[in-house]
Amino acid sequence: xxxITLSINQQDYQVEAPSGMPxxxxxxxxxxxxxxxxxxxxxxxxxxxxxxxxxxxxSCITPAASVEGKSITTIEGIAPKPDVLHEVQKAWIxxxxxxxxxxxxGQIMSAVALLNENPNPSDSDIDEAMSGxxxxxxxxxxxxxxxxxxxxxxxxxxxx
Amino acid sequence: MKKWTRRAFIGxxxxxxxxxxxxxxxxxxxxxxxxxxxxxxxGETLITIWIKIAPDNTITAIIPHAEMGQGVHTALAMMxxxxxxxxxxTIRFEEAPAAKEYANYAVAKGFVAGNKDFPKFLDQxxxxxxxxxxxxxxxxxxxxxxxxxxxxxxxxxxxxxxxxSMLLEAAAAKWKVPVDELLAVNSEITHASSxxxxxxxxxxxxxAKVKMPSHPKLKEAKDFTLIGTSKPRFDIPAKxxxxxxFAIDVNIPGMKYATVAASPVFxxxxxxxxxxxxxxxxxIKIVNLGNAxxxxxxxxxxxxxxxxSLNITYESGExxxxxxxDILARYRAEMDQALEKGELEIHNQAGKVGPxxxxxxxxxxxxxxxxxxxxxxxxxxxCTVWVKNGEAEIWCGSQNPLGFAAAxxxxxxxxxxxxxxxxxxxxxxxxxRSETDVVLQATRIAKEVDFPxxxxxxxxxxxxxxxxxxxxxxxxxxxxDGSGNPIAYQNQFIFKHHPxxxxxxxxxxxxxxxxxxxxKTFVPWGNWRSVxxxxxxxxxxxxxxxxxxxxQMDPLQYRxxxxxxxxxxQKVLDTVYEKSGxxxxxxxxxxxxxxxxxxxxxxxxxxxxxxxxxNGEVKVHRVVCVADPGIAVNPDGFVAQMESGIIYGLxxxxxxxxxxxxxxxxxxxxxxxxxxxxxxxPKIETYILTSNHPPGGAGEPGTPAIAPAVTNAIFAATSIxxxxxxxxxxDLLVSVKQTT
Numbered sequence: 028x029x030x031i032t033l034s035i036n037q038q039d040y041q042v043e044a045p046s047g048m049p050x051x052x053x054x055x056x057x058x059x060x061x062x063x064x065x066x067x068x069x070x071x072x073x074x075x076x077x078x079x080x081x082x083x084x085x086s087c088i089t090p091a092a093s094v095e096g097k098s099i100t101t102i103e104g105i106a107p108k109p110d111v112l113h114e115v116q117k118a119w120i121x122x123x124x125x126x127x128x129x130x131x132x133g134q135i136m137s138a139v140a141l142l143n144e145n146p147n148p149s150d151s152d153i154d155e156a157m158s159g160x161x162x163x164x165x166x167x168x169x170x171x172x173x174x175x176x177x178x179x180x181x182x183x184x185x186x187x
Numbered sequence: 188m189k190k191w192t193r194r195a196f197i198g199x200x201x202x203x204x205x206x207x208x209x210x211x212x213x214x215x216x217x218x219x220x221x222x223x224x225x226x227x228x229x230g231e232t233l234i235t236i237w238i239k240i241a242p243d244n245t246i247t248a249i250i251p252h253a254e255m256g257q258g259v260h261t262a263l264a265m266m267x268x269x270x271x272x273x274x275x276x277t278i279r280f281e282e283a284p285a286a287k288e289y290a291n292y293a294v295a296k297g298f299v300a301g302n303k304d305f306p307k308f309l310d311q312x313x314x315x316x317x318x319x320x321x322x323x324x325x326x327x328x329x330x331x332x333x334x335x336x337x338x339x340x341x342x343x344x345x346x347x348x349x350x351x352s353m354l355l356e357a358a359a360a361k362w363k364v365p366v367d368e369l370l371a372v373n374s375e376i377t378h379a380s381s382x383x384x385x386x387x388x389x390x391x392x393x394x395a396k397v398k399m400p401s402h403p404k405l406k407e408a409k410d411f412t413l414i415g416t417s418k419p420r421f422d423i424p425a426k427x428x429x430x431x432x433f434a435i436d437v438n439i440p441g442m443k444y445a446t447v448a449a450s451p452v453f454x455x456x457x458x459x460x461x462x463x464x465x466x467x468x469x470x471i472k473i474v475n476l477g478n479a480x481x482x483x484x485x486x487x488x489x490x491x492x493x494x495x496s497l498n499i500t501y502e503s504g505e506x507x508x509x510x511x512x513d514i515l516a517r518y519r520a521e522m523d524q525a526l527e528k529g530e531l532e533i534h535n536q537a538g539k540v541g542p543x544x545x546x547x548x549x550x551x552x553x554x555x556x557x558x559x560x561x562x563x564x565x566x567x568x569x570c571t572v573w574v575k576n577g578e579a580e581i582w583c584g585s586q587n588p589l590g591f592a593a594a595x596x597x598x599x600x601x602x603x604x605x606x607x608x609x610x611x612x613x614x615x616x617x618x619x620r621s622e623t624d625v626v627l628q629a630t631r632i633a634k635e636v637d638f639p640x641x642x643x644x645x646x647x648x649x650x651x652x653x654x655x656x657x658x659x660x661x662x663x664x665x666x667x668d669g670s671g672n673p674i675a676y677q678n679q680f681i682f683k684h685h686p687x688x689x690x691x692x693x694x695x696x697x698x699x700x701x702x703x704x705x706x707k708t709f710v711p712w713g714n715w716r717s718v719x720x721x722x723x724x725x726x727x728x729x730x731x732x733x734x735x736x737x738x739q740m741d742p743l744q745y746r747x748x749x750x751x752x753x754x755x756x757q758k759v760l761d762t763v764y765e766k767s768g769x770x771x772x773x774x775x776x777x778x779x780x781x782x783x784x785x786x787x788x789x790x791x792x793x794x795x796x797x798x799x800x801x802n803g804e805v806k807v808h809r810v811v812c813v814a815d816p817g818i819a820v821n822p823d824g825f826v827a828q829m830e831s832g833i834i835y836g837l838x839x840x841x842x843x844x845x846x847x848x849x850x851x852x853x854x855x856x857x858x859x860x861x862x863x864x865x866x867x868x869p870k871i872e873t874y875i876l877t878s879n880h881p882p883g884g885a886g887e888p889g890t891p892a893i894a895p896a897v898t899n900a901i902f903a904a905t906s907i908x909x910x911x912x913x914x915x916x917x918d919l920l921v922s923v924k925q926t927t
Contacts, residue, residue, distance in 0.1 A: 045488075048488050055436075056444070057486075062429015064433075065487075066567070066646065068646055069856055071856060071857035072565070102428065103428070112428070116428065119427040120419070123423060123823055126256030127564075127616075128422065128612065128614070129565040129615060135427060154866035157865040160864075161565065163565045163835065163862065164565075164615065164834075165838075165863065167834065167865045168868065168871055169827070169830070170865070
């Protein structure tokens with residue numbers, strides 16, 4: 028079985044990834060980072076979103092072997108320090124955004140990627156960045172509001 | 188069947204001295220000693236089966252319901268803490284174990300006492316539900332929007348009040364002072380004149396020995412300090428860090444993975460399967476379940492790849508000749524036959540519709556149709572099972588963990604005590620996770636091996652082997668008099684599940700005939716958020732709109748007129764009129780529609796504001812929701828539930844449709860079973876009205892009204908009446924062309 032090394036949340040993992048095996052299953056089953064979720068398997072729902080070199084990708088259709096040597100970030104690696112949350116996570120809690128919560132890792136990863144790229148997104152920017160992430164509990168209004176709140180907090184920090 | 192003992196009986200409320208008094212014991216059969224070993228750790232004292240208090244004064248509410256994001260753990264703990272006079276910051280919660288002692292007699296009793304929401308499977312107990320009966324039914328359901336309504340009202344509040352009373356008695360005995368000189372507040376008891384003070388934690392061991400009061404006094408709504416305030420939900424912090432554990436996330440040492448393919452055609456059996464891949468590429472075992480094939484492997488991906496490579500062949504079955512149009516034709520034929528033969532299954536009959544139709548100034552008729560719907564929970568169905576030496580352990584996300592334990596015990600021929608269910612957070616429930624099909628399938632797979640197996644369904648399996656909201660038809664007919672008032676209302680529909688009152692209308696119509704047919708179907712049925720209300724609100728709230736237009740009246744005012752004797756309806760309609768800006772002008776190709784529907788103890792009106800775009804697409808811009816749930820225990824949580832119910836119902840209304848082709852579900856994943864996304868989600872404004880009604884449900888009542896609110900808005904914008912869901916089946920481009 029071919030072994031490869033993946034860098035996830037700045038830690039190296041030696042994993043077995045047969046040809047074509049998606050990153051999602053390596054992250055969940057071999058690295059035991061279960062915050063990244065399986066939703067559809069065909070890049071329709073966004074629950075499996077992780078960052079590869081800072082860009083959001085759907086790990087359910089990304090072969091693990093294709094991201095060897097790249098920097099992978101999952102929901103577990105998004106907080107700046109172990110006991111400090113990312114501004115997006117803080118806003119998510121303050122606005123009581125999750126319901127069942129299953130899609131929220133993916134939502135947060137898409138939102139963080141959006142704000143990294145565009146710290147002050149418009150409604151249509153949010154639509155464009157977030158419409159690949161399904162929330163069956165329908166918390167879109169809160170997600171939108173939380174992105175705006177996190178955006179304000181991030182900009183406030185940049186000014187200070 | 189044994190009668191309730193006086194002590195075990197949960198009686199109806201009695202008014203005494205201005206407060207509601209319940210004849211109640213919180214521990215029928217004195218369950219406390221038996222359950223102490225299950226839930227109390229060292230040093231903790233169990234006071235009633237729902238509360239434990241630790242020496243450091245932390246108080247744990249034991250909640251017999253599953254968390255699927257509806258905030259039940261928080262709301263029920265609030266109800267308990269309110270009566271206990273507990274300091275909210277010291278409140279913790281635990282989900283009750285899936286043990287018979289925690290069978291939810293409060294929910295069962297609520298269904299009985301409410302009578303209207305009574306589910307079929309409890310029929311035999313209507314003479315008097317008692318714990319033994321509830322235990323034997325393995326009843327631990329989270330559904331029917333029942334948690335706050337029944338467990339909260341009947342178990343949590345009373346348990347809190349009883350525990351407070353016991354703590355006060357214990358303090359009075361300790362200090363040898365009269366109990367009425369003591370004050371319980373913020374998890375402490377104080378005696379003002381002597382200045383003595385003691386925490387609940389310090390008193391708990393003595394309090395637990397006090398005889399439980401048979402009539403604990405409940406607080407009046409005006410004295411609530413917690414209920415009605417918004418508290419952050421317990422479950423949220425772990426849901427933003429990836430730490431929250433769903434069933435799909437459990438990791439048991441030695442665990443392997445499985446996935447499954449059931450016969451696409453409902454009812455067909457496996458004819459043959461090639462097992463030559465066993466032992467290769469991480470594949471451990473192929474299991475032929477008769478109606479499905481499972482692969483057990485080192486990982487999900489390996490299992491899925493192997494499953495895809497198997498050449499599974501199926502026996503032929505009669506269902507493969509049947510497609511959607513055949514099913515609908517069969518439904519219509521049954522409806523016709525019932526009328527021809529005069530064999531009507533009556534839902535509700537009042538007065539005589541015949542003579543009223545003879546006198547009518549206008550007769551309006553319409554036929555509505557709704558499709559099958561899948562639940563499409565975000566977390567695909569999954570379950571981990573370990574069958575070992577006459578025992579079984581289950582890790583699942585269940586709306587009925589005790590029922591799951593019972594089903595597995597029966598499947599494996601074990602005593603139920605030998606089956607342990609570890610219930611996890613639910614990645615969406617909506618009714619789907621109350622069914623035992625997946626846990627039983629996982630058990631049948633896991634019993635073939637001696638290690639734990641995590642069964643994960645693909646999204647395709649999840650879509651094609653759901654238990655579906657029934658496709659339905661309703662034939663409406665009404666007679667209007669010369670002033671446009673309805674004098675007869677007739678509705679023939681198919682399939683009556685529950686709640687049984689779902690087809691009722693709130694409108695004052697003297698002559699009514701509401702009846703139904705129950706055609707044969709092979710498509711598995713299941714509870715889908717709001718159940719029969721999801722279909723009936725569309726039928727009746729569309730039709731009342733048609734009547735309003737026939738009567739040349741404003742649809743909202745028409746509803747007001749026909750509910751004139753119902754103040755609760757009047758207030759909700761007035762509020763939604765005002766908050767929506769009902770009479771304000773809109774741009775061309777925009778429209779507003781209203782619908783109002785009562786379900787699960789809550790009355791909800793919604794006004795949708797829609798635009799028909801120049802390409803014929805429908806965009807719902809704004810939804811104004813006004814809800815009267817009596818009282819909302821955790822208002823922000825209630826608002827979130829309305830938002831959720833609306834989006835869930837909107838997804839179905841706009842594009843949700845499962846169709847049957849040659850005996851199998853034609854859709855497979857989110858590309859062909861589309862759901863509402865961020866760019867399609869309307870702005871939702873929710874307003875809560877408080878009334879003197881008992882707390883209503885939250886999880887489901889937001890869903891029923893949204894489909895008719897949107898289709899009524901489309902009519903207002905286009906004069907096109909949508910009588911078949913989903914809306915995407917109707918071409919609205921023609922209306923835009925006409926107006927431009």
